[in-house]
Amino acid sequence: LASDFSEDDLIATLFAPIAGAAGLGLLDDAALIDVPDGMQLVATKDAVVAGVHFFASDAPADIARKALRVNISDLAAKGADPLGFLLAILLPPDIDMRWLQSFAQALGEDARAFNCPLLGGDTVHTDGPLSLSITALGSAPRGRMARRTGAKAGDLIYVSGTIGDAALGLRVRAAAEADLPWIELLSDEARAHLLRRYLVPEPRLGLAHAVRSLAHGAMDVSDGMAGDLAKMLRVSRVAGRVDMARIPHSPAVLEAINIEPALRDVALTGGDDYEILCTVALQNAGQFEHAAQTAGIPVARIGAVTPGPSSLPQFFESDGKVRTFAKGSYSHF
Amino acid sequence: LASDFSEDDLIATLFAPIAGAAGLGLLDDAALIDVPDGMQLVATKDAVVAGVHFFASDAPADIARKALRVNISDLAAKGADPLGFLLAILLPPDIDMRWLQSFAQALGEDARAFNCPLLGGDTVHTDGPLSLSITALGSAPRGRMARRTGAKAGDLIYVSGTIGDAALGLRVRAAAEADLPWIELLSDEARAHLLRRYLVPEPRLGLAHAVRSLAHGAMDVSDGMAGDLAKMLRVSRVAGRVDMARIPHSPAVLEAINIEPALRDVALTGGDDYEILCTVALQNAGQFEHAAQTAGIPVARIGAVTPGPSSLPQFFESDGKVRTFAKGSYSHF
Numbered sequence: 001l002a003s004d005f006s007e008d009d010l011i012a013t014l015f016a017p018i019a020g021a022a023g024l025g026l027l028d029d030a031a032l033i034d035v036p037d038g039m040q041l042v043a044t045k046d047a048v049v050a051g052v053h054f055f056a057s058d059a060p061a062d063i064a065r066k067a068l069r070v071n072i073s074d075l076a077a078k079g080a081d082p083l084g085f086l087l088a089i090l091l092p093p094d095i096d097m098r099w100l101q102s103f104a105q106a107l108g109e110d111a112r113a114f115n116c117p118l119l120g121g122d123t124v125h126t127d128g129p130l131s132l133s134i135t136a137l138g139s140a141p142r143g144r145m146a147r148r149t150g151a152k153a154g155d156l157i158y159v160s161g162t163i164g165d166a167a168l169g170l171r172v173r174a175a176a177e178a179d180l181p182w183i184e185l186l187s188d189e190a191r192a193h194l195l196r197r198y199l200v201p202e203p204r205l206g207l208a209h210a211v212r213s214l215a216h217g218a219m220d221v222s223d224g225m226a227g228d229l230a231k232m233l234r235v236s237r238v239a240g241r242v243d244m245a246r247i248p249h250s251p252a253v254l255e256a257i258n259i260e261p262a263l264r265d266v267a268l269t270g271g272d273d274y275e276i277l278c279t280v281a282l283q284n285a286g287q288f289e290h291a292a293q294t295a296g297i298p299v300a301r302i303g304a305v306t307p308g309p310s311s312l313p314q315f316f317e318s319d320g321k322v323r324t325f326a327k328g329s330y331s332h333f
Numbered sequence: 334l335a336s337d338f339s340e341d342d343l344i345a346t347l348f349a350p351i352a353g354a355a356g357l358g359l360l361d362d363a364a365l366i367d368v369p370d371g372m373q374l375v376a377t378k379d380a381v382v383a384g385v386h387f388f389a390s391d392a393p394a395d396i397a398r399k400a401l402r403v404n405i406s407d408l409a410a411k412g413a414d415p416l417g418f419l420l421a422i423l424l425p426p427d428i429d430m431r432w433l434q435s436f437a438q439a440l441g442e443d444a445r446a447f448n449c450p451l452l453g454g455d456t457v458h459t460d461g462p463l464s465l466s467i468t469a470l471g472s473a474p475r476g477r478m479a480r481r482t483g484a485k486a487g488d489l490i491y492v493s494g495t496i497g498d499a500a501l502g503l504r505v506r507a508a509a510e511a512d513l514p515w516i517e518l519l520s521d522e523a524r525a526h527l528l529r530r531y532l533v534p535e536p537r538l539g540l541a542h543a544v545r546s547l548a549h550g551a552m553d554v555s556d557g558m559a560g561d562l563a564k565m566l567r568v569s570r571v572a573g574r575v576d577m578a579r580i581p582h583s584p585a586v587l588e589a590i591n592i593e594p595a596l597r598d599v600a601l602t603g604g605d606d607y608e609i610l611c612t613v614a615l616q617n618a619g620q621f622e623h624a625a626q627t628a629g630i631p632v633a634r635i636g637a638v639t640p641g642p643s644s645l646p647q648f649f650e651s652d653g654k655v656r657t658f659a660k661g662s663y664s665h666f
Contacts, residue, residue, distance in 0.1 A: 024480070024482075025566050026412075027482065028469075028480055028481045028482070028552075029377055029407045029481065029552055030375045030376060030377040030407055030408070030411045030413070030478070031374075031375070031376045031377070031409060032373055032374070032473075032478050033373060033374040033375075033376060033468075034373055034374070035368040035373070035374050037370040037371070038370070040366060040367055040368070041364075041365070041366040041367070041368050041374060041416075041470070042363045042364070042365060042366075043363060043364045043366060043419060043453065043468075043586075044362055044363040044364070044453065044471065045420075045421055045453055045454050045455050045468060046455050047417040047421040047423065047455045047457050047466065047469060047499060049423060049459050049461070051459070051460070052457055052458070052459060053457075056336060073356060074362045075363070078361075078362060078363045079364060080363070083374075086376060086377075086378040086468050087378075088378055088379075088421075088466040089645060090380065090382060090423075090464055092629050095480060119376060120376065120377065120378055121378050122378050122379050122380045122466070124380050124382050124386075124464075125383070125385070126382050126384070126385060126461065126462060126464070127461075127462070128382070128423075128459065128460075128461020128462045128464065129461045129590055131423055131459070131461065131464060133380065133421040133455070135376075135378060135468035135545055137374070137376065138363075139362050140365075141445070145365050146364065147357070147361055148361045149357075149360065149361070159621075162660050176566035189582075219361075219362050223552060227526075254398075269460060270334055271597075314532070324378040
């Protein structure tokens with residue numbers, strides 16, 4: 001069991017090998033990081049807890065990837081380049097070394113893949129649930145970090161990837177308890193896709209430079225697209241409208257909605273998409289779409305920002321009906 | 334109960350008012366921090382968990398102060414100036430708004446006192462113990478952060494403040510369960526002093542500039558002085574000797590040792606001192622002592638670094654006997 005090993009042992013065997021140079025071999029009390037002159041530091045912190053954000057029985061590799069990726073997703077949506085991350089792990093007594101080895105290996109793979117090295121952290125044994133708290137650090141040229149507050153009337157609203165996969169994937173993951181008929185009717189392929197998107201999000205780091213150069217307002221979609229858009233418009237003091245037919249859904253989500261139409265609302269208000277939602281001035285739209293294409297990340301133009309005062313975004317159905325989602329946000333809290 | 338409030342409510346009412354400008358009103362997904370040109374970022378992360386690092390029944394203000402101060406202590410020992418901190422809170426269901434208000438108020442007071450503003454974070458409800466994970470960010474001139482690995486043969490070994498108060502204070506705090514006779518024999522004043530030092534450490538930020546300018550090796554004493562010194566000497570590949578009569582103890586610790594001599598070892602190997610342990614070249618000793626005096630922080634010259642190969646430091650008793658502390662370190666883990 002991991003409790004048989006000292007914190008120093010765990011650091012030396014599992015974490016020091018995956019640490020970046022700025023982590024000083026994890027031998028010091030702090031990491032020492034160069035923020036290049038002319039750049040500002042972008043810092044974000046997300047904690048994930050067993051039973052809240054993931055299932056304790058999820059594979060350790062998936063837990064590691066999700067914990068890091070939800071933080072990298074925040075950096076990407078701010079237009080920041082990763083500098084590295086710090087990790088606090090609260091370990092319950094039943095975690096064994098094999099679990100920790102899988103966890104550390106996946107964490108190291110993702111750290112390399114996203115160029116976001118481990119820099120430091122803390123390990124504590126507790127009787128509580130497995131909890132991971134990550135602080136991700138990034139940099140952006142001075143004055144260029146994309147803000148939630150930056151959306152402007154006349155901007156086009158873009159979202160990356162597809163929306164709703166993870167919200168339905170969560171229901172697939174929890175199906176053993178819930179036993180929902182639509183899940184039985186899904187194709188195996190669709191079921192696997194939704195589950196995968198829930199377990200391991202794909203941070204859109206390839207869009208970061210386009211976002212910081214071209215977007216006015218930006219955030220990642222983590223608590224449901226309808227609610228997150230409402231948040232961005234509110235703090236930007238503007239309104240907006242969305243063409244629902246333009247919201248990008250995967251074939252798996254479309255298959256699920258076809259079986260059970262009520263799932264469309266789940267897809268729009270459920271959490272864990274980790275896509276980028278941003279607004280771009282009309283004259284920059286072509287350049288933004290081109291940059292996304294070059295990065296190999298699909299983006300969809302789903303609507304437009306309209307003048308304030310701020311109000312809930314209006315979602316237009318293809319038949320012209322208008323909807324708003326008052327409680328459009330999924331809260332982990 | 335806090336669970337009746339959304340995360341957005343808690344942020345808006347409790348945390349946004351104590352946030353610094355770089356926290357962007359806690360309305361965005363990330364903080365945006367200026368690291369002045371020519372400075373490097375110093376980042377440290379310590380988690381504190383109820384039942385491990387503090388008692389769930391401790392006053393919320395003390396819990397807040399300790400969580401922040403143990404991180405600021407790391408910045409101080411590295412010679413860094415605070416830039417701010419990010420906080421993840423895992424809240425158990427029985428925490429109420431009054432508790433959180435006291436917590437946030439004390440956190441805000443300390444953030445101001447140490448010039449270390451709240452920049453962002455995450456709040457999660459769990460069924461586990463109250464847990465706080467803080468990442469503290471600081472800055473130091475390029476190449477000047479004090480390292481654990483920097484101790485050099487011939488250096489003098491210094492420690493700030495007094496050693497062992499918190500280790501005995503922990504026993505006072507836990508006395509209800511342990512019922513130790515020496516605690517009954519202590520004066521009320523000594524008991525209160527030890528308890529206070531355990532509950533609310535005093536980070537030695539006033540020494541940070543002297544440390545980064547004048548110290549070769551430096552760390553904060555968090556896991557017991559004997560063990561922490563051994564760690565610093567090992568990673569610096571040197572040895573050392575300590576004159577035990579020079580180790581600074583408070584009147585309260587001396588009173589306790591007088592009642593129960595075995596407590597001297599507890600004082601030297603117990604945790605939670607949060608003093609600065611550093612090594613300074615002989616020719617800089619006068620300047621270092623002067624800087625400490627100017628800062629109003631007592632420092633004691635307790636020994637000297639000797640040439641490698643690294644080995645456990647030798648502790649000389651006043652009668653000339655030599656001791657080493659093989660398990661000289663208290664581990665929270």
